Amino acid sequence: MFEILESMMKEEWRIHSTMFGGLMFFLFPVLISIFIFIAALFLPFIQTILTVNQIAILAHYLFVLFGLSVGAFGLFGREVMNRRFGQASMIAYSSRTLPVSERKIFLNFFIKDVIYYFLFWILPFVTGFAVASPFISVSLDYSLILLITLTLSFLIGLSFSFLLSTIYVHSTKLLISILFLFAILGVLASNYFYINLTELLPTLSFFFEPSINKIIIPLIFIIISSTLSIIFLKVDYPEKKRRFKNSFDTLTNKLRFSKYSCFITKDFLDLNRSEGGIGKIIFSFLFPLTILWLLLSVFLKILPGVNFLIMFSIFLGVISSSIYNWLTEFDLFTAYSFLPVKVSTVIKSKLNSYVLINCISLIILILATLVEKNPYYLLPAILSFLTVSSYSLAVTVYLTGLYPNILLYNAKILFVYMFSILPILLVLIILSIFNPFYLIASPILIFVSLHLINKSFTKWDNWEQPSF
């Protein structure tokens, strides 16, 4: 039992440390602590516009979301792992060749994930807060409670996500029905029974009033969800061979306006035919957007002077740059390296695909303007969206090339990424508070983005491709 767990932990460490060196990977949690320490120092200022309750709700839901997204990787990430490391090379797949049951492997995998994310995310987060506590006159007891409640919030998200993925493997229809039922219950609860959904999270009530009774509910939820996931675990190693008619030529022909039509077609087919299909874009893009919409709707009510549409467009720009991460998930450059193709050609093709898919974001922004009945701010909103989107993308491409999903785990790269993007966002937000129309000038940044992208082509063409 513990041998498997120990080996999985070693495997996890070696995967990351061989990608960008043990020190850089080790520094990752240190960087998180520093970020949270700095953010916590600003708490007294934030408290002038947000109550402690609101900050607590935000932090706990963020960790539920984090747990959900980690679990979702289990749902959609198998293909990525297979491509990157090969099935046979991962311990998670060893039940096919060794006398170990799938359930035992899954249980170890689950525990490994909990330990790994606790050590690399939750603990550094709380440590950063604890170190800042004396400077902002907050009792250290809060840090201890926070460590418990944030861990449990993460586990609620993670175990719920695993449960959903187990249901998904058995029946997609059942999963959709359950999610639909939850949505209806949510609407009924908030509209007819006036229950505040945001306060339903059991870890929150423990945070506000710690007691043994209140910790039992989240624990029961986590244990039941995880146990059900393990009992009903079903791992498919699909033997069936999926067949498709040749749609490559037709699509390439339709996209012939771009000189990268064959690459864009491949990107589209990858997205469409891979596990989860269009669902994974909904999960990783539309879902955070919905959350953003809800959070902005709640918090901007208490922040007079901040324009909802402009804020939404700025954050939409950041979130939309994650489309590039998806586009680079499906292949490694080594699959092209024996063809007459430069790294920059593949990057350019991904940028073309990105621009096409990002039209959806633009449509969402226009729809948001209509819903908000605020066409007056459409122009600055669109310009700030385009600026932030292109700038975030340019920084991502420059720093990570074709490997954003790997290299952003490098502490140094993450640090530069954050410090290249956050100050710009802050300036844009402050400018928009003075006058949203100041953001009409924001496209100046697009020139910086173009320059950065051009530099990226040279940089990544000269970089020897790793074999991740």
Add this chain to the structure above:
Amino acid sequence: MKNVIVTKNLTKKFGNLKAVDNVSLSIKEGELFGLLGPNGSGKSTMVKLLTGQIKPTKGNAIVLGVNVLKNPIELRQFVGIMPEQENPPSFLTAEEYLHFVAKIRNLDNIDKRCNYWFEFLEFNDQKDILCKDLSRGTRQKLMFAQTFLHEPKLVLIDEPLINLDPIIQRKVKDYLQDFVKKGGTIFFCTHVLEIAEKICTMIGVIYNGKIIYQGPMKDLKKKKQHLENFFLRLIKEA
């Protein structure tokens, strides 16, 4: 016959490990050159260096008159490369993958070219299956097809027969010999000595990144030496 591959002091270091160590060799047009060596001796690194997929630490190579270090993309237009491990992209079908490669190489008569290979390597009934669902052998057939799709003059192939069934192996061996007879050149990496003995016209032996022998296959045949015994002796002495 002119030289199609010339290397001078070609060296590749990965950290402290010298994967290829000061290799100087020349290969003439129309040769089927077999680079033999144990696992990890530097064969695949040589293919990557000769096709500009990785940069040398020292030295350079001229392939088909093209400076590999300066113009790797131009070179890869002309040569065919069959890597040992690379898989075709997961979510394209076999047919779509060959069309994808053909478009990258700006080829004409794409259907005709692709159908020839589906027929020749006998996997016509699997061309609409996603590459990720293909068997290892069929994937190898697909990679073989992409190597020759643009009718190159020089191909560099790394263990091309290892997953193929005996019927297709025979066809491929015959094809390679025929390709050379028609004026093509092959740089062929393997550690399967029986195959090398049957089809190669020249051999080179690489061990710990160094070329420890280079000579015509017929010399060994004249001396009635088995390649396997010769190879084992060389490695032992090295």
